[in-house]
Amino acid sequence: MAIENLDEMLQQAFDESSKIYQERGFQRRIGFGKKPALVSIDLANAWTRPGNPFTCDMEKMDNEIIPGMQRLLEAARANGHVVVHVTTAYQNTDRNDPHTDMGQWHNKIPVEAVSLEDEELWAIDSRIAPIKGEWVMMKKRASAFSGTPLAGYLQTCGVDTIIFTGVTATACVRTSICDGLQEGFRTIAARECIGDRVPGAVAWNLYDIDAKFADVEPVDTCVNYLNNVEGWNNEAG
Amino acid sequence: MAIENLDEMLQQAFDESSKIYQERGFQRRIGFGKKPALVSIDLANAWTRPGNPFTCDMEKMDNEIIPGMQRLLEAARANGHVVVHVTTAYQNTDRNDPHTDMGQWHNKIPVEAVSLEDEELWAIDSRIAPIKGEWVMMKKRASAFSGTPLAGYLQTCGVDTIIFTGVTATACVRTSICDGLQEGFRTIAARECIGDRVPGAVAWNLYDIDAKFADVEPVDTCVNYLNNVEGWNNEAG
Amino acid sequence: MAIENLDEMLQQAFDESSKIYQERGFQRRIGFGKKPALVSIDLANAWTRPGNPFTCDMEKMDNEIIPGMQRLLEAARANGHVVVHVTTAYQNTDRNDPHTDMGQWHNKIPVEAVSLEDEELWAIDSRIAPIKGEWVMMKKRASAFSGTPLAGYLQTCGVDTIIFTGVTATACVRTSICDGLQEGFRTIAARECIGDRVPGAVAWNLYDIDAKFADVEPVDTCVNYLNNVEGWNNEAG
Amino acid sequence: MAIENLDEMLQQAFDESSKIYQERGFQRRIGFGKKPALVSIDLANAWTRPGNPFTCDMEKMDNEIIPGMQRLLEAARANGHVVVHVTTAYQNTDRNDPHTDMGQWHNKIPVEAVSLEDEELWAIDSRIAPIKGEWVMMKKRASAFSGTPLAGYLQTCGVDTIIFTGVTATACVRTSICDGLQEGFRTIAARECIGDRVPGAVAWNLYDIDAKFADVEPVDTCVNYLNNVEGWNNEAG
Numbered sequence: 001m002a003i004e005n006l007d008e009m010l011q012q013a014f015d016e017s018s019k020i021y022q023e024r025g026f027q028r029r030i031g032f033g034k035k036p037a038l039v040s041i042d043l044a045n046a047w048t049r050p051g052n053p054f055t056c057d058m059e060k061m062d063n064e065i066i067p068g069m070q071r072l073l074e075a076a077r078a079n080g081h082v083v084v085h086v087t088t089a090y091q092n093t094d095r096n097d098p099h100t101d102m103g104q105w106h107n108k109i110p111v112e113a114v115s116l117e118d119e120e121l122w123a124i125d126s127r128i129a130p131i132k133g134e135w136v137m138m139k140k141r142a143s144a145f146s147g148t149p150l151a152g153y154l155q156t157c158g159v160d161t162i163i164f165t166g167v168t169a170t171a172c173v174r175t176s177i178c179d180g181l182q183e184g185f186r187t188i189a190a191r192e193c194i195g196d197r198v199p200g201a202v203a204w205n206l207y208d209i210d211a212k213f214a215d216v217e218p219v220d221t222c223v224n225y226l227n228n229v230e231g232w233n234n235e236a237g
Numbered sequence: 238m239a240i241e242n243l244d245e246m247l248q249q250a251f252d253e254s255s256k257i258y259q260e261r262g263f264q265r266r267i268g269f270g271k272k273p274a275l276v277s278i279d280l281a282n283a284w285t286r287p288g289n290p291f292t293c294d295m296e297k298m299d300n301e302i303i304p305g306m307q308r309l310l311e312a313a314r315a316n317g318h319v320v321v322h323v324t325t326a327y328q329n330t331d332r333n334d335p336h337t338d339m340g341q342w343h344n345k346i347p348v349e350a351v352s353l354e355d356e357e358l359w360a361i362d363s364r365i366a367p368i369k370g371e372w373v374m375m376k377k378r379a380s381a382f383s384g385t386p387l388a389g390y391l392q393t394c395g396v397d398t399i400i401f402t403g404v405t406a407t408a409c410v411r412t413s414i415c416d417g418l419q420e421g422f423r424t425i426a427a428r429e430c431i432g433d434r435v436p437g438a439v440a441w442n443l444y445d446i447d448a449k450f451a452d453v454e455p456v457d458t459c460v461n462y463l464n465n466v467e468g469w470n471n472e473a474g
Numbered sequence: 475m476a477i478e479n480l481d482e483m484l485q486q487a488f489d490e491s492s493k494i495y496q497e498r499g500f501q502r503r504i505g506f507g508k509k510p511a512l513v514s515i516d517l518a519n520a521w522t523r524p525g526n527p528f529t530c531d532m533e534k535m536d537n538e539i540i541p542g543m544q545r546l547l548e549a550a551r552a553n554g555h556v557v558v559h560v561t562t563a564y565q566n567t568d569r570n571d572p573h574t575d576m577g578q579w580h581n582k583i584p585v586e587a588v589s590l591e592d593e594e595l596w597a598i599d600s601r602i603a604p605i606k607g608e609w610v611m612m613k614k615r616a617s618a619f620s621g622t623p624l625a626g627y628l629q630t631c632g633v634d635t636i637i638f639t640g641v642t643a644t645a646c647v648r649t650s651i652c653d654g655l656q657e658g659f660r661t662i663a664a665r666e667c668i669g670d671r672v673p674g675a676v677a678w679n680l681y682d683i684d685a686k687f688a689d690v691e692p693v694d695t696c697v698n699y700l701n702n703v704e705g706w707n708n709e710a711g
Numbered sequence: 712m713a714i715e716n717l718d719e720m721l722q723q724a725f726d727e728s729s730k731i732y733q734e735r736g737f738q739r740r741i742g743f744g745k746k747p748a749l750v751s752i753d754l755a756n757a758w759t760r761p762g763n764p765f766t767c768d769m770e771k772m773d774n775e776i777i778p779g780m781q782r783l784l785e786a787a788r789a790n791g792h793v794v795v796h797v798t799t800a801y802q803n804t805d806r807n808d809p810h811t812d813m814g815q816w817h818n819k820i821p822v823e824a825v826s827l828e829d830e831e832l833w834a835i836d837s838r839i840a841p842i843k844g845e846w847v848m849m850k851k852r853a854s855a856f857s858g859t860p861l862a863g864y865l866q867t868c869g870v871d872t873i874i875f876t877g878v879t880a881t882a883c884v885r886t887s888i889c890d891g892l893q894e895g896f897r898t899i900a901a902r903e904c905i906g907d908r909v910p911g912a913v914a915w916n917l918y919d920i921d922a923k924f925a926d927v928e929p930v931d932t933c934v935n936y937l938n939n940v941e942g943w944n945n946e947a948g
């Protein structure tokens with residue numbers, strides 16, 4: 001039994017679980033709402049380019065995530081929807097300093113690799129660069145909502161639906177999606193635009209997310225929604 | 238290839254991932270700190286007993302989670318440590334009422350199954366019943382920190398370390414652990430005391446958690462820590 | 475110079491301050507939005523009835539706050555607007571127990587006076603009793619948003635404007651208003667429906683609030699808005 | 712009756728109120744704890760220097776707040792205590808852009824005056840400049856805790872007591888203090904180091920704060936505490 005069968009085996013587990021979920025009333029559709037925001041998580045060079053501990057699966061990044069984001073950005077911008085680019089960096093990356101702004105996280109993962117001083121690392125990937133007026137929001141924790149004004153910002157914008165993209169499925173994307181739901185938003189995960197750096201992690205995290213926290217939808221569906229949201233129907237979500 | 242091989246296959250995936258994580262500096266040990274709290278998530282009848290959509294794997298519940306919790310509670314109480322029992326319920330379980338306190342979550346999972354009026358459902362399992370002075374904290378979202386005063390409560394108690402138990406690994410336990418770390422605490426997941434209701438979910442969620450959000454430790458280690466925390470050493474964690 | 479001149483003297487100070495504020499661009503109008511919620515703070519018996527350390531100015535309570543709330547509730551209910559009744563109580567009111575859910579607050583004020591066990595104390599005043607479907611939200615801190623799911627709840631309801639009433643101006647009402655603004659809502663303080671228990675406190679807190687955190691508006695204006703919100707214009711706020 | 716009698720008149724009102732507060736059990740002493748942080752609010756050029764809408768009372772700034780902060784910083788640094796410098800700025804200060812990161816606040820006060828692009832404005836005053844390792848924390852709302860990772864940061868640092876300084880008493884300092892208490896910390900307001908820009912505001916806000924949210928203590932007492940905290944006794948607070 002080789003690791004190349006992983007996806008197949010996972011699919012069997014998902015099918016088994018889905019029977020239980022369906023009987024119990026899980027895996028419901030939250031649907032698209034009336035006013036969306038596109039929120040990308042950590043699509044910055046430390047994650048999207050080679051050479052960093054945070055570097056993700058480059059094949060998926062270059063062939064699916066970045067091209068998908070380009071399409072989503074185009075649709076969001078053409079229709080004047082809210083776009084937020086989230087990234088992560090630290091002022092004090094000295095692990096021996098008990099007063100570092102890394103908090104506890106450097107005791108689990110190598111966050112010291114992203115220094116605020118090295119803007120190139122935390123800058124959003126130039127292929128999906130922010131345009132004037134789009135907020136580049138700096139965070140220090142996994143979730144885009146933890147220790148940030150994101151929820152209140154989206155409330156003021158009148159947003160009711162968030163389309164999430166980015167990395168990683170295991171950490172920052174999943175926690176952001178869970179918080180987005182908790183903060184009262186309709187949560188959509190753009191399937192091809194969510195990546196990670198280890199085998200299986202995208203599959204099982206998207207499975208869990210779709211069962212309980214957000215609708216996992218193809219980029220095509222999200223683009224179509226962004227282009228047609230005036231007439232979009234929740235029931236159609 | 239049958240579902241009974243799932244654990245074996247997952248282990249292969251985890252081994253593969255761990256190589257990457259180790260090279261990159263993930264899977265660090267956060268360690269036990271100086272002042273712990275025991276926080277159990279949703280070990281209430283709707284989850285621990287048969288007959289509810291939220292009912293979890295009963296074999297694991299009866300043979301591992303409840304007995305493990307009994308040992309953890311005994312050690313925590315014998316040493317005067319903080320104990321918080323978290324549960325979940327709603328005042329208005331009418332899915333057609335747009336003003337229900339269920340928020341968005343009933344659009345993904347059957348939270349309407351836990352009415353505040355039916356105290357039997359949200360009461361903590363009598364086998365691990367709260368004693369006088371222990372806080373039974375009601376939440377409405379997945380995370381024990383989302384929309385609750387838990388973080389500030391633990392701050393006032395002087396706690397620096399949280400031992401998490403409960404259900405489910407996929408949802409309320411994982412989001413609570415992620416938030417615990419974000420709120421600045423050392424986070425420990427008591428391995429045998431974390432359950433779910435579908436195959437594979439405990440395995441892959443504990444794997445992700447240990448890689449990035451908390452140390453997954455045997456109940457034995459946690460009990461030993463609770464009994465010896467005065468002299469406990471972070472480096473030993 | 476006697477205390478009966480307090481209001482007059484405060485008005486002089488306010489006039490002086492308002493010159494500075496106006497020159498600098500403070501005291502702007504936030505305006506009423508498109509979808510309101512009525513949120514009352516601590517209009518429960520411990521605050522609205524005699525005999526408790528929290529008892530407020532009874533003359534204002536009986537003659538202005540309760541009658542004003544009755545008019546606001548009538549307008550909100552007639553038009554199907556969101557209504558939330560916020561109250562405060564504690565499970566463990568033993569000040570000697572370091573694990574009490576009162577947190578740090580009992581070290582400043584007598585919160586031990588409101589026990590969860592004595593429902594009569596924390597029940598909403600029967601003259602403005604909740605009706606079926608209206609959420610009675612329990613909090614433990616001053617702000618209605620601190621350690622509660624209120625912001626996310628209002629987000630899911632599609633609310634963009636909060637009309638605040640209740641007690642006290644100094645503490646729970648002011649902090650709730652500040653948080654409401656921070657969470658992204660248009661914030662309105664219903665002038666006659668906000669009380670306190672000491673001289674001057676209502677005046678100077680409403681002055682500060684109107685300068686920086688919310689529009690202080692007469693109950694008449696709020697009732698009119700609630701009855702006409704479909705056609706209401708922000709610019710008219 | 713002239714405005715120059717304001718302080719005297721306010722003192723009469725405070726004396727009247729204090730009788731009620733004392734009878735009822737308010738105005739308790741929270742006391743200094745075992746591990747402090749010094750947190751300054753908006754002591755940046757837009758507030759501490761002339762010429763900005765946010766400019767505060769310059770006489771108090773130059774003669775009391777800055778010299779007091781210098782003494783507090785010296786004591787904090789000499790003893791290795793946590794220091795956080797909080798400031799405020801916005802990426803998008805266009806009030807006509809509905810997606811500005813100013814949220815709702817520009818609809819009450821002129822926050823568009825502090826652009827992230829003009830670092831001189833939001834830089835901490837050079838007389839109390841941060842040194843290496845001290846966190847300069849950017850916020851966008853009034854409270855230093857709203858939409859920031861401050862609470863979790865202080866939790867990881869092991870802090871239990873916050874000494875607050877800065878401006879303004881009415882807005883950012885008061886909301887930060889209220890949140891500090893809600894987040895579970897012992898809260899101390901350093902009396903001479905808290906300012907504002909309009910008459911009376913410092914007096915009535917410090918009065919309210921001391922009654923319900925923090926101990927207002929002279930800078931001398933705070934400096935003494937910072938220098939002696941190992942042996943400091945809560946009861947002495």
